[in-house]
Amino acid sequence: MKMKTITLKALVIVAGVLSAAGAFAQNHALTANVPFAFSVDNQVLPAGRYEIQTISNEQIPGGVIVRNIDHPRYTVLVLASNGQSQALPNHVITNGRLVFNNYDGKYFLREARGTFNAVNADFPVTKSEKSVQRQKQALLPTQAIVVAGQ
Numbered sequence: 001m002k003m004k005t006i007t008l009k010a011l012v013i014v015a016g017v018l019s020a021a022g023a024f025a026q027n028h029a030l031t032a033n034v035p036f037a038f039s040v041d042n043q044v045l046p047a048g049r050y051e052i053q054t055i056s057n058e059q060i061p062g063g064v065i066v067r068n069i070d071h072p073r074y075t076v077l078v079l080a081s082n083g084q085s086q087a088l089p090n091h092v093i094t095n096g097r098l099v100f101n102n103y104d105g106k107y108f109l110r111e112a113r114g115t116f117n118a119v120n121a122d123f124p125v126t127k128s129e130k131s132v133q134r135q136k137q138a139l140l141p142t143q144a145i146v147v148a149g150q
Contacts, residue, residue: 029053030096030114031069032148038100038107040066041078042126048074052098052112052119052148064121066109080112080121096148101141103132114148 030052037046048068055063055077062081068074096114100107108129112119133141 028115028118030098030112030119030148032096032098032146034098034146036107036144038109039126039128040109040123041076042128043076045074045076046071050098052114052121054119054121062121064112064119064123078123080123082120082122098146098148100144100146101129102144103129103136103141106132107144108132110143 031049032052033049035047037044039045045066045068048070051065051067051069053065053067055065062079064078064080066076066078096112096118098109099111099113101110102108108126109123111123112121114120
C-alpha cells in the first residue's frame with residue numbers, strides 16, 4: 001500500500017512539472033539584437049541578443065523573462081502588465097518589436113510587442129528610471145525601437 005501511495009505522489013509531481021513546462025511552451029519567445037545597454041527592473045543589461053518570453057503561470061501572473069541568449073547570467077524576471085497589441089484585428093504582426101525610453105543615452109525597456117501568441121507586455125517605470133527623470137527634468141524621453149527577429 002505504501003508503494004502505491006509513493007507512486008501516486010510521484011505521478012502527481014511529474015504531471016505538475018509537465019503542465020508547467022507546457023505553460024512555458026505555449027508562448028513563443030521574442031528575440032532581438034539590442035545594440036545598446038539597457039535597464040529593466042532596476043538592473044542594467046549589456047548589449048546583445050535577447051529572448052523575451054512570458055510565463056503562463058498562475059503562480060507568477062504577468063511574469064516576463066528577459067534573457068541574454070549568449071550570456072544567460074544576464075537574465076531578469078519582471079512582473080509586467082499585459083500590453084495591448086496596437087495591431088488591427090485582421091493585421092498579423094510578423095516581427096515583434098522592443099520599445100525603450102531613451103534619456104540622453106540611458107535606455108529603459110518600456111514595452112515588448114509580438115505576434116498574437118508571443119509577448120505583449122508593458123514594463124513598469126523603475127526607481128532607476130525615475131531617478132534619471134528627476135536628474136534630466138528638462139529632457140523628455142525619446143523612444144528607441146528595436147525590431148525583433150522572430
